[in-house]
Amino acid sequence: METKRNVYLNMVGIQQAQDCLFEKFGHLETGVQTLDVVQAQNRVLAAPAVAVISSPNFHAAAMDGVAVDAESTFGANDEAPKSLTIGKTAFWVNTGQVLPDGTNAVIMIEHLNILDENTIGIEAPAFPWQYVRKMGEDIVATQLLFPRDHKINAYAMGALLSGGVFKVSVRKRPGVLIIPTGSELKRWQDVTPETMKPGDVVESNATVLTALCADHGADATVNPMLEDDLQTIQAAVSDGVDQGYDMVMILGGSSAGSKDYSKPVIENLGRIYVHGVTMMPGKPLMFGGIGDTPVFGIPGYPVSAIVAFEMFAGPLLLAMQHLPPLKQEVVAVSPVRKVASKLGREEFLRVKIGAVDGRLMSSQLPRGAGSITTLTEADGIIRIPQHVEGIEAGKKVQAHLLRPLDAIENTVVITGSHDNTLDLLSDQIRLEHPGMGISSSHVGSMGGLMTIKKRGCHMAGCHLLDPDDGTYNISYIKKYLPDVPVRLVNLVMRQQGLILPKGNPDKVKRLSDIAEKNVTFINRQPGSGTRILFDFSLKENGLSAADVSGYENEEYTHMSVAVAVLSGRAGAGLGIKAAALALKLDFLPVVTESYDLVIPEIYYHLPKVQALICTIQSAEFKQRVMALGGYGVEQTGEELFRSV
Amino acid sequence: METKRNVYLNMVGIQQAQDCLFEKFGHLETGVQTLDVVQAQNRVLAAPAVAVISSPNFHAAAMDGVAVDAESTFGANDEAPKSLTIGKTAFWVNTGQVLPDGTNAVIMIEHLNILDENTIGIEAPAFPWQYVRKMGEDIVATQLLFPRDHKINAYAMGALLSGGVFKVSVRKRPGVLIIPTGSELKRWQDVTPETMKPGDVVESNATVLTALCADHGADATVNPMLEDDLQTIQAAVSDGVDQGYDMVMILGGSSAGSKDYSKPVIENLGRIYVHGVTMMPGKPLMFGGIGDTPVFGIPGYPVSAIVAFEMFAGPLLLAMQHLPPLKQEVVAVSPVRKVASKLGREEFLRVKIGAVDGRLMSSQLPRGAGSITTLTEADGIIRIPQHVEGIEAGKKVQAHLLRPLDAIENTVVITGSHDNTLDLLSDQIRLEHPGMGISSSHVGSMGGLMTIKKRGCHMAGCHLLDPDDGTYNISYIKKYLPDVPVRLVNLVMRQQGLILPKGNPDKVKRLSDIAEKNVTFINRQPGSGTRILFDFSLKENGLSAADVSGYENEEYTHMSVAVAVLSGRAGAGLGIKAAALALKLDFLPVVTESYDLVIPEIYYHLPKVQALICTIQSAEFKQRVMALGGYGVEQTGEELFRSV
Structure with missing residues (x-):
């Protein structure tokens, strides 16, 4: 039984925590070393560089x-x-x-x-x-070439050599000791995907932070991974400080749980200055000092760890070398949908950004601190201040970019229903049209049509069955987009059916077995084409929601439904065959449906949209789709309907 | 006697030359290698990366x-x-x-x-x-993590490891062979400033281009320096191609001179595609192909070499790795003075940029392709298209930035007269006010007052003697800036006098000896305070311009005058003692003058200007000034006059 708890010190805001960090450690600077100019790229001059010969040194x-x-x-x-x-x-x-x-x-x-x-x-x-x-036309001996703190780039190396300066005095790169902790963590070197057991987690923060250190001009050393043990961690931190590292980071164990040892370690060896920052992700950040060495307790969730680094450790590492803050490109974006946010904490909202209709539209990604993909899929980050409760749809807010703006502008924004072939398309378009890309997010078929109405995307994936006549999408377009001229282009035909555990232990033979055999179902969210299909199929079988155990459990993608079945959370779910095949699950076909792209006429002729359509029509794309299984490409790339 | 000449092929424009380069070599791509993810930072995926485990892989x-x-x-x-x-x-x-x-x-x-x-x-x-x-909440096994050609950053490394991808297939870094040529060149390793003889030039292009290759994701190997000899160079190029380098660059010898061997070398081994591009600097660029290997003849002047690389070799290296072009920040600037430009060639004009009065003002730096400092001192580059003859003062044009905009905005723009203590100030302000800087350019004292009138600078250095009453600056301010409220702050008192060759071979004892002993004089440009002082002094001695041999020879700074004397171009010049001392020349004092800063009232209270004044008033700055010699700091930092 583990009930002993640490407590957070009074939590403070980001600015206050940063001020505290720089008040305590802002005076630190790395030592000085002499390097050959040819080795000094990207280093910072520790002393002014003065020419010792003129260039030219003759007429x-x-x-x-x-x-x-x-x-x-x-x-x-x-x-x-x-x-x-x-x-x-x-x-x-x-x-x-x-x-x-x-x-x-x-x-x-x-x-x-x-x-x-x-x-x-x-x-x-x-x-x-x-x-x-003339002699000295470029450089006169004794002239100042660069003042101190100048960062040496390629051009500067040329000027230094021309001025007879072959060695320079520069700031050392800070040395950072990274100590990953956590009994559940495995080093990637020690496992294979096959040998990983439930509960095993591949340690990745040490690698990410090492790379971020490099981006901030610092050299990280990764300590061997440590178990959750106070004495072991304390000894490693103490050794790191003694060895003269400029900064020590303890990864994991910065929260207030019973096995969170970062706080007692720092308290035993030095002093804690901040524990808990009113930001999300990253709240459990802590830092203190052991002697003159800053020591961070970095939260274990990957996005928290990154935010903690970028807001605190990174800027301090730059300051130690007299480097300016990293530049962030900031643009104004408008959220496609309203964003809720809690008062009292500053939130780092990861968003996709699309250049649609001359505006930059943002859609928020999941907020979990544990999801690294919310950062890798993000085009930008909106910081919502702690005194703001949310952002209205369409309101302009600042986002700092994680991808260059021109890449965003060359991206086709696809929303609506999810299908696995969109991933293939994302890869294939890069092959056929370098520089172009797609960005897809999943709000269900109906959500996609609504986003088109709000001009928030270039196209929407859609597979809405009309129960009256068995057609797909056209009647919905007529009903919900009467004023928006669009084209309907088929992406794929696909098999939808029941995704079942491997071996079909419940012996499900038809859809009605779900109810009859009381199999726990995993449903899709309202407004998704699959949900509509399921409701229609229940009705056809004379069943209703009340007959289905788990009807209220919802997921947002086919793959999540398949994972729910794989993990035992559910005994069945409705989804595409490709998802079942990907996770080696059983599959019982229910229907073959048309998965189409709804493309507003005003975007249809954009070069990037045309590039996408060419890619869809390519033989190679169709081959790759067929290799997934569960798909038909007879109509792929064909225009099925035009509401002009 | 050397009269055998190559000739340029038909010169082509930049766009045409780039098109040709990519038509011939745009299909090239570097090979593929497998790396551990932890080694793959900043590499480009050669194949899509697909998750093999879910994250988490359990609830x-x-x-x-x-x-x-x-x-x-x-x-x-x-x-x-x-x-x-x-x-x-x-x-x-x-x-x-x-x-x-x-x-x-x-x-x-x-x-x-x-x-x-x-x-x-x-x-x-x-x-x-x-x-x-929930299992798979972040990553579902089989999901696409990144499409091909994705550049792996720190975040991506985390997602890959979390998805069970421990090794990735990435593009190799291109290998570039750099072959410096030129019998006059010395390797920096082989000389010291003391042992360099007139005519010796320190080879710096190989270092600069190696660093630029690194900035473009490529690894350069520098060949031993070669003499100007056809066979030797040809053998080195041929070896490089055989060894499988992705690109070969011959440095120097790309022009049309008798010892320019790049062209015959490439012609003997392969084919020349372009020789001569209508750009400045960089015109003598050439490239061709030996088999499938691109071979560049890079011009020897440092700025030409850089332009040639950045316009041609660099973009090709990026394309080989499927990397996008480097991002350039572009801003609109207004030239302080009219810029002339020749039709028929595209010019890369290096400019200083100052944020004055809410606008970005540019002043052009010298245009010589041989002056690397025109790039290291530049804040940006204006490309003047070949069909444009010049730019009017005040007209808005695009400049791409070489320094971050916020650094430019934290910079005090000083123009007017030149003084060596401005260099000291530039270094000292960085010590006392990190992030602040100064940018100084030299247009003479009168030019400085005119620039203030045009709101092109924050302050101007000025030492204008009023012959009627022996005062400095005040009467000029009243006359030329009647409508601009300014403050006059003393920077230094300084000794002006005759800068003479070491040992004073002509035995110059007084100013009039210049005329009497027919010593060749080196003058300063009209409008400079020193020129006005000289003219006044001549008149005092009953002399005129006609009595002075070399009166028409002009330089723009004290240091250039000193260099002219040092090099034997002139037997005497009027300038500050600090310049004579710096080059160990003789000095004959003529006058002690007040070198002041004229600061418009509207800028006086800007934080950056106040930071500068604090720095001027600091004891450390004054000590450093005194250490130069030839200066007095009795009034340094004091306000001498206010025209409010």
Whole structure:
């Protein structure tokens, strides 16, 4: 029994926590080292760099031709050319060569008349210093090349070498010790997907934070993974501080649970300054100091860990090297749907962003701190301040971008129903149209039609059965989008049916068995085409919702339904065959349906939409779809209907 | 005698040359290699990455507390609490642990009444799946994590590991062979500033291009430096192609001179596609193909080499890895002064950019392709198309930024007269006010006053002597800035005098000796305070311009005047003592003058200007000024006059 609990210190806001961090540690700077300039790319100068030689360090010919004393050429013109003697009044020079003594100008070879081996004629005078790079023209010895704290880029390396500065004094890269903790964690080196047991989690935060350290100019060392044990963790932290790391991060165990040892470790060795920040994700962040070394307790959920790093550890690492904050590109976006948010905590909302109709529209991704894919799928992050309760649909708010704006602008935004072939399409379009991409989010077929109405997407995936005539989508378009001219293009025909545990233990033979054999069902959300299909099928069988155990349990995608069946949460669910095949589950076909794309006429001719349609029509896409199983491509890419 | 010349092929425009490059080589891609995910940061996926395990791969507690079957809790409320038995109907779980079989919800520890060691009470029911991270909530096995050509960042590494993808198939980094050529070049490893002779040039392009290759995801190998010899260069290029480099660059020798061997080398081994591009700098660029290997002839001037790389070689290296073009931040700027430009070539104009008066103002830097400092001092680059003859002052044009906009906005723009202490100030302000900086350009004292009038700078350095009363600056402010309220703040008192060759070979004892001993003078540009001082001094001595040999030779800074004397171009120049001391020249004092900053009242209170004034007034700045020699700091930082 584990009931002993830590408690959060008073939680503080992000700004207050950042101020505290910099008050305690803002004076820290990494040491200074001397490097060859050629090794110093992206380093920060610890002292001003002053040229020790001039560039050029001589008067140099800036053209191929002859060097002359300009005065000796005065008076030459095309009626009265002058002749010069090689070796006496004129000297051959190539670009870059030293001007011979007594000369102060170069005449280009193109302007010379070569009279004989020793004599040339000119028809115009040279003015003094023409086509000459004068000594010190670029750099004068003793001049300041760069002030301290200048970050050395490729150009700067050239200027330093040209100014005779071959070694520079730069800030050391901070050393960070990362200590992953958690008895449930496995090193990726120690497992294979096949040997992983339920409860095993692959440690990934150490890798992510190591990469983020690199992005912030720091070198991370990952400690061997530690069990949840106070003494072991304390010893590792203490060793890290003694070894002179510039920062120590304990991964996991920063919360207030009984096995969260970050707090006692830091308290035993030093002092805690902040435990708990009113932000989401990332609330359980803590930091303190052991001697002069900042020590972070980084939350274990992957998104929390990243937010904690980027808000706190990262900026401090930059400051230690006198580097400016990382630049974030910020744009104004409008949420497609209203966003709710709790007062009293600042939220980092991950959003997809689409450039639709000349505006940037955002749709929110799931908020769970445990879902790394909410960051990898995000195009941007909206910070909702703690005093704001939510954002109205359509209101403009700031989002900082995680992908370049031009990539977002080359992306086709697809919403509506989910289908596995959209993933294939996302890969295939990159092959056939480099630079183009698709971004898909799943709000169900009806949700897709509503998003089209709000101009929040370029197209919507749709498979809405009309129970009256057995047709798909067209009657819904007529009813719900009467004023929006659209085209309906078939993506795939697909088999929908019951996804059942491997071996079909309940011996489900038909849809009505769900009710008759009291199999726990996993349903889809209202408004999804599959939900409509299920309700229609129940009715056909003379059943109702009340007859189905688990009718109220909802998932949002076919794959989630399949996972629910795989994990034992449910004994059956309605979904596409591809999802059952992917997880090696049993499948009982119910219907073959048309999964189509509804494309508003105003977007149909956009180059990126045309690129998408070409990709859909390609033989390779169709082959890849067929390889998934459960699909038909007889009509793939065909226009089925046009409401113009 | 060297008169054999290559000729340029027909020169082509940038776009045409780029099109040709991609037509010939755009199909090239680097090979594929398998890397551990932890080694794959910033690499590009060569194949789609598909999850092989779900994350989580089990139903996991999302809170510390007890796991229960939700149904067993139904009906509990504060009037009728329910009790649960540990080990039977309730199971202790910590966040992240596997949900025991038969449970489907977690009740937070904060909501439990612990009755005895085996019994807990609850006063509210749990709903199914509350505080549970369901299997596959983040990632479902078989789902597409990233399509091909996705660049792997820190977040992506986390998603890959979480999805059981421990190794990835990525594009190899292109290998580039850089072959520096040029008999005049010295490797920095082989010289010291002391041992360099006139005509020796430190090779820097190989270092710059190696760093640029790194910025473009490529690995450069630098060949030993080669003499200007056809056979040697040809052998090195041929070896490089045979060894399988993805690209070969010959540095230098791409022009049309007699010792420019890049063209014959490429022609002998393969084919030239472009020789000469109508751009400046960078015109002598050439490229061709040897087999399937692109080979570049990169011009030797440093800015030309960089432009050639960034316009051609760099984008090709990115394309080989399926990386998108590097992002350039573009802003609208207004030139302070009219910019002239020749028709028929596209110019890359390096400019300083200042945020003055809410606008971004640009001032052009020198245009020489040989001056690397024109890039390192630049804040941005304006591309002037080949069909445009110039840019009017004040007209808005696009500039792409070389420094972040916020750094530009934190920069005090100083123009007018040049003084060496401005360099010190530039370094000192970084020490005292991190993030702040100054940007100084030199247009002479009168030019500075005119720039203030046009609101093109925050302040101007000024040392204009009024011959009538011996005062400095005030009478000029009254005359030329009658409508602009300004403050006049002293920066330094400084000695002006004759800068003379070491040892004073002409035995110059007074200013009039210049004329009497017929010493070649090096003058400053009209409008500079020093020019006005010289003209005044000549008049005082009963002399005129005609009496001074070299009066018409002009330089723009004190250091350039000193260099002219050092190099023997001139026997004397008028300038500040600090310049003479820096180059160890002789100095004959003529006058001590007041070098002041003219600061418009509207900018005086800006935080960055106040930071600058604080820095000027600091004891450390004054000490550093005194260490230069030739300066007095009695009035440094004092307000001398206010025209309010």
